[in-house]
Amino acid sequence: MANAVEDSGPPRNMANVTPQDMVGAGQTRLIVEAVKESVAELKSDVKDIKSHRFSDLKWYICSLAAGIVLLGGMMIAAYFRLEDKISDISTGLTRVETKLDDLTKRLPPILTPAPKK
Secondary structure, three states: OHHHHHHHOOOOOOOOOOOHHHHOHHHHHHHHHHHHHHHHHHHHHHHHHHHHHHHHHHHHHHHHHHHHHHHHHHHHHHHHHHHHHHHHHHHHHHHHHHHHHHHHHHOOOOOOOOOOO
C-alpha cells in the first residue's frame, strides 16, 4: 500500500537530465517576448490607422468635391466668355452681310458677253 500512496502523488525524485523540450523553452520564451513587443507596436499602429481612416476619407472626398466644383465653375466661366465672343462675332457678321447687300444693290448688273460663233 505504500507504493499506491507514492504513485498517486507527484514524483519526488527528478533526473538531472533536462528533456529536449525543456532545452528550447528558454529560447522560445525570449523569441515570444520579442515578438510580443513587435506585435504590440503593430497593434498600436493599426489602432491609430483605424481611428483616422474616416477623417482621412472625409478629407479626400471633400477635396474631390472642391475640385469638381472648381472645374465646373471654370467651365461655366469659359462658356460665358465664349458666348460673349460668339455674340460679338454674330453682330459683326450681321453688319458685314448688311454692307454686302447694300453694295450689291448699288452695283449695276453684269452683262454677259454674247457667245462667239
